[in-house]
Amino acid sequence: MNPLTLLRRGLVVSCQPVDHGPMDRPEIVAAMAQAAVAGGADGLRIEGVDNLAAVRPAVSVPIIAILKRDLDDSPVRITPFLQDVEALAAAGADIIAYDATDRPRPAPSAAIVEAIRSSGALAMADCATLADGQRALREGASILGTTLSGYTDETADRADGLDTDLISAFRALDAFVMAEGRVNTPELAARAMQAGADAVTVGTALTRLEIMTDWFAAKIKSSPEDR
Numbered sequence: 001m002n003p004l005t006l007l008r009r010g011l012v013v014s015c016q017p018v019d020h021g022p023m024d025r026p027e028i029v030a031a032m033a034q035a036a037v038a039g040g041a042d043g044l045r046i047e048g049v050d051n052l053a054a055v056r057p058a059v060s061v062p063i064i065a066i067l068k069r070d071l072d073d074s075p076v077r078i079t080p081f082l083q084d085v086e087a088l089a090a091a092g093a094d095i096i097a098y099d100a101t102d103r104p105r106p107a108p109s110a111a112i113v114e115a116i117r118s119s120g121a122l123a124m125a126d127c128a129t130l131a132d133g134q135r136a137l138r139e140g141a142s143i144l145g146t147t148l149s150g151y152t153d154e155t156a157d158r159a160d161g162l163d164t165d166l167i168s169a170f171r172a173l174d175a176f177v178m179a180e181g182r183v184n185t186p187e188l189a190a191r192a193m194q195a196g197a198d199a200v201t202v203g204t205a206l207t208r209l210e211i212m213t214d215w216f217a218a219k220i221k222s223s224p225e226d227r
């Protein structure tokens, strides 16, 4: 079945542990992925070829795969190279997400989308702005994600909370819209759907245990002492 049909009105769980933390191991990512599916996830977002290779045989839901890199000469981190696309497709990705912002990058976004489509996977554009989404649709992307809103210089003022404006703007383009980024509670997931999302991706609030723990610990420590 078309992955978009399976993901519509669905939850995608991004299983990306904190880099180099104790949970950053393929067998743990595979266990997280299975636990997410057991809890009702309709899809998964998985970073890296080793993690994808561990998760793919363990689940049957659609997988959105990415490869993250830290480049010296470009701020683009998500699937910047054509060979990244080949590696993720070979490891069983159904959908490959890429940075769809208009920033200096090693390979043009149009070439990345073309490589994704020729691999047989669908392309998900990780966008920061409406213009990113419009360009991505012209280039052949099948999903527009709000993933990078708040993470570029141009959108730094949106770094708090959910970008419902961008979700609604993408809805008006008649695209498949993925709300992604800082969806940290079930209530925010519902708000994303009301704003026009077709599906919602949740990462940190479900799979980055160190960060979730810190949210609770900080609140407890800053709570008033007198009762």
Ligand SMILES: CC(=O)N[C@H](C=O)[C@@H](O)[C@H](O)[C@H](O)COP(=O)(O)O
Pocket (backbone or CB within 6 Å): 014, 016, 066, 147, 148, 151, 180, 181, 182, 183, 184, 201, 202, 203, 204, 205
């Ligand atoms: C900006 C960027 O690099 N986002 C990444 C994309 O894969 C991940 O680090 C996020 O965890 C993911 O987008 C889910 O978002 P959140 O963790 O806020 O639920």
